[in-house]
Amino acid sequence: MKPKISFKKHSELPLEKDGANLFLKVMTTVSVFVFVLVFAVYLVLNGVVQNWTVGMSNTLTVQLEPSERALSASEQAQRRQVVVDFFENLDAVERVGFVSEKQMQKLMSPWLGADADISSLPLPELLDVKLKSDQNLDMEKTAAALSEKAPYASLDNHRLWLERLVKFANVLRLLSFLMLCMVFSVCILSISYAVCTSLAIHRPIIEILHIMGAKDSYMASQYAHQNFILGFCAGLAGMLLGVLAIKSIGSVAAHLNATLLGGLSIGWKGWLLMLTLPLWSALLSMTTAWINVKRTLRKMV
Amino acid sequence: MPQKQDTINDYIVDMRHVGLRYGNGPEIMTDINLSLDYGSFHFLTGKSGAGKTSLLSLMYLALKPTAGTVTVFGKNTGFADRDDMALMRRRLGVVFQDFRLLEHLSAFDNVAVPLRVRGMGENEVRRRVGELLRWVELEKYRDKICSTLSGGEKQRVAIARAVINRPEILLADEPTGSVDDDIGSRIMKLFVELNRLGTTVVIATHSTELISRYNYPRIHLENKSLKVFPPQGRKTDEA
Ligand SMILES: Nc1ncnc2c1ncn2[C@@H]1O[C@H](COP(=O)(O)OP(=O)(O)O)[C@@H](O)[C@H]1O
Ligand SMILES: [Mg+2]
Numbered sequence: 001m002k003p004k005i006s007f008k009k010h011s012e013l014p015l016e017k018d019g020a021n022l023f024l025k026v027m028t029t030v031s032v033f034v035f036v037l038v039f040a041v042y043l044v045l046n047g048v049v050q051n052w053t054v055g056m057s058n059t060l061t062v063q064l065e066p067s068e069r070a071l072s073a074s075e076q077a078q079r080r081q082v083v084v085d086f087f088e089n090l091d092a093v094e095r096v097g098f099v100s101e102k103q104m105q106k107l108m109s110p111w112l113g114a115d116a117d118i119s120s121l122p123l124p125e126l127l128d129v130k131l132k133s134d135q136n137l138d139m140e141k142t143a144a145a146l147s148e149k150a151p152y153a154s155l156d157n158h159r160l161w162l163e164r165l166v167k168f169a170n171v172l173r174l175l176s177f178l179m180l181c182m183v184f185s186v187c188i189l190s191i192s193y194a195v196c197t198s199l200a201i202h203r204p205i206i207e208i209l210h211i212m213g214a215k216d217s218y219m220a221s222q223y224a225h226q227n228f229i230l231g232f233c234a235g236l237a238g239m240l241l242g243v244l245a246i247k248s249i250g251s252v253a254a255h256l257n258a259t260l261l262g263g264l265s266i267g268w269k270g271w272l273l274m275l276t277l278p279l280w281s282a283l284l285s286m287t288t289a290w291i292n293v294k295r296t297l298r299k300m301v
Numbered sequence: 302m303p304q305k306q307d308t309i310n311d312y313i314v315d316m317r318h319v320g321l322r323y324g325n326g327p328e329i330m331t332d333i334n335l336s337l338d339y340g341s342f343h344f345l346t347g348k349s350g351a352g353k354t355s356l357l358s359l360m361y362l363a364l365k366p367t368a369g370t371v372t373v374f375g376k377n378t379g380f381a382d383r384d385d386m387a388l389m390r391r392r393l394g395v396v397f398q399d400f401r402l403l404e405h406l407s408a409f410d411n412v413a414v415p416l417r418v419r420g421m422g423e424n425e426v427r428r429r430v431g432e433l434l435r436w437v438e439l440e441k442y443r444d445k446i447c448s449t450l451s452g453g454e455k456q457r458v459a460i461a462r463a464v465i466n467r468p469e470i471l472l473a474d475e476p477t478g479s480v481d482d483d484i485g486s487r488i489m490k491l492f493v494e495l496n497r498l499g500t501t502v503v504i505a506t507h508s509t510e511l512i513s514r515y516n517y518p519r520i521h522l523e524n525k526s527l528k529v530f531p532p533q534g535r536k537t538d539e540a
Contacts, residue, residue, distance in 0.1 A: 010423075012414060014405055208401050211363055212462075213391035214418035215384050298383065 012209060013202050013219065015226040020194035028234035031187045032281050035180060036242025036274055042176040043270040049169045052162050061156040062127040083127060083153045086146060092135035099126040139163050191285050195223060195292040220293040227289035228282045235281030239274060312336040313374060313470060313501050314360055320368030321355055329355060331525045342496045344512050345505040347522030353505040354398060356522065357472045360503070361395045362386050391419055394468030396476045400459040404448040408439055408458045411447055415466040429465065437461050453484060460488055470501045477511060489515070
């Protein structure tokens with residue numbers, strides 16, 4: 001007894017000999033390969049943006065540079081008050097407070113030793129600004145406004161720098177997402193075009209099948225079957241090549257600078273999604289083929 | 302507006318005021334009226350280019366009339382959707398003038414097409430096709446690719462494909478054109494037998510000899526119109 005369901009389905013249409021098959025195989029392999037790479041970039045950026053966003057606590061530090069000449073106590077107080085007023089007038093700010101001399105001592109102790117006298121050093125004064133958690137502060141604008149009011153005060157640039165990086169990463173993330181969409185559309189268009197060409201080539205066979213009583217779905221299922229297998233095999237090849245490429249980029253980069261790359265990761269969910277890509281590519285080419293056959297045949301007598 | 306004729310019709314094929322043209326060309330048939338009874342047997346004659354193939358195409362729903370209505374199995378073909386047409390075609394058997402086999406497939410796979418398109422299981426397909434191939438003495442060509450068969454062998458494959466499904470109507474376009482006389486009469490015997498079992502048969506032919514040998518009415522196409530002549534041959538059970 002032969003098994004009822006076999007991998008090689010009976011088919012009147014010689015689809016495995018279609019001229020467009022090689023093109024479709026290469027195209028799908030390359031697409032899935034590119035998809036894997038861009039998707040990896042996307043996932044890494046996602047992780048990076050998240051890390052950095054979490055890293056930005058909702059406090060920021062303002063430095064008041066020590067003046068060149070000696071200042072009187074009232075002048076000193078005046079300098080401070082300008083900066084405090086500036087921040088207290090911002091909506092996003094909850095609380096403003098100077099870092100006390102004791103805290104400064106503690107901060108500096110790793111460098112200067114526990115019992116150094118810091119009052120004699122020309123250290124900047126530090127102001128802690130606590131932000132309301134539900135409000136966003138535009139760092140760039142704030143920094144510009146501050147330097148106008150008090151040129152001797154500066155926002156801590158670590159946060160500013162991070163914020164710029166996050167903005168940049170977000171643009172990259174959007175770009176990689178657009179690229180994923182483009183790869184996706186190119187795949188669908190190529191498969192559609194190949195299916196329409198193939199239908200035109202096999203038109204005489206299809207006409208005979210129609211007259212023998214075949215419904216459109218009979219032809220469509222032969223195309224769907226063929227394209228499922230093609231999509232799966234090409235998807236598998238593309239996925240393996242892509243994963244191999246990521247792994248080798250990763251290992252080369254790890255030699256360069258392990259600490260920098262510590263935060264870059266795709267995550268197990270990302271890897272899982274990549275491993276299922278052949279299935280998605282198979283389903284995509286199957287569905288595209290099915291829809292296009294039905295759509296094209298409806299226009300045929 | 303044509304009247305919707307979806308109701309029961311006394312004829313298996315009923316053509317009313319049918320006109321047909323290809324594209325923007327001239328009408329090749331004008332105001333054709335033809336009614337075929339269930340279980341009837343007709344020859345179809347006419348010069349080459351008279352429209353025999355076109356008339357049969359209207360019956361097997363490959364063409365739609367450009368004027369009038371064609372009703373098959375009581376259904377107006379003008380109102381049938383694509384899946385309806387597929388279901389109607391499964392009740393028809395067609396032998397094309399040029400065979401129109403699937404040349405890249407074996408004789409077996411060609412004869413199996415009408416069964417497979419209706420989703421019949423492979424075991425049943427193998428049983429029925431094997432049986433019929435034995436009957437038309439094509440068993441040894443079973444796995445031969447059709448493009449390697451001779452004209453006469455192809456014609457027998459085409460006929461086997463047309464009858465495998467026990468059709469209610471058999472439409473044959475010059476089915477004895479390229480076979481030897483003895484195979485020709487075997488094929489005719491098969492058609493007569495099917496007709497006895499209830500199949501309606503229409504055979505397009507050039508052969509006056511064939512017509513005179515059987516006692517069946519004749520549809521004659523000439524000058525874009527059609528005439529039906531009463532039987533003029535010898536008795537049908539002569540062979
Ligand atoms: N596909 C077609 N396109 C245009 N004209 C056609 C087509 N098929 C047949 N004709 C024309 O229709 C007429 C009838 O052809 P056909 O039905 O094949 O006649 P027969 O089968 O009696 O030889 C002929 O004049 C032929 O040229
Ligand atoms: Mg003809």
